[in-house]
Amino acid sequence: MDLYSSIFTRKSTRNFTSTPLPEEKIKEMKAFIETVKPLLPDAKISYKIVGPEMVKGVGVPKAPHYFLIYGKEQPLRNTCAGFLFQHVDLYLFSQGYASRWIGMMKPKEADADFIIGMAFGEPEKPEQRALKDFDRKSLAEISEGKDSRIDAARLAPSGLNGQPWFFIAKDGPIFVYRQKKINGLPGMMYKMTDLDVGIALCHLAVATEKSGKAFEFVISKGAPAAPDGTLFIGTVK
């Protein structure tokens, strides 16, 4: 399976076996990460792969491996991290492995540059999903204008499944907006909507590349006015 097909069938898992990935697979995955073109040319996102003894947090699923994802202050830091590691989520799924973003997880060793974690390993049972089984907002709720790549962005995972994104497709480019906050009590606790938009941008990138075009995202001015409750982030050219 390729990354694009994974978008339409993937599912997060909470139930991993305790079996670690073979060393060779970890090596291949690290090599894959090196091939991902960053969202912004100067983005600097780093990571560690650790075992369960190095992480803490409420409700963290038991898994053989965790990514701890880091970055110093930089433009769209969390968005760049979401973009890079959603490629890894799709890669793992395409290889028969599974993962889950974990906003509630922290490294045992505190670090001010820590952004978020992700559990990964072998799923207890292989999980696949049909399109109709994705619990997602409709295209009309998250977009204006037509561009088939938005079908892929719509299916992106997000914290609390909040899907805090909006897209306006107009004469080629896609203008990307972030919902300022998630409503209600959950929204008071959840502050990663910028990272979620990076995840959706990854799906846009994979869909763009699938169509044989290069993906380019720029922080630009001159976008259609931001819909109520959203902020303009940038443009997919």
Ligand SMILES: Cc1cc2nc3c(=O)[nH]c(=O)nc-3n(C[C@H](O)[C@H](O)[C@H](O)COP(=O)(O)O)c2cc1C
């Ligand atoms: C940024 C982010 C943080 C998340 N944090 C958690 C978490 O702390 N605990 C958890 O069980 N799931 C977490 N999730 C998983 C989401 O709940 C899940 O992706 C969403 O419900 C959509 O389901 P799907 O990934 O199966 O499509 C997180 C997902 C994202 C993208």
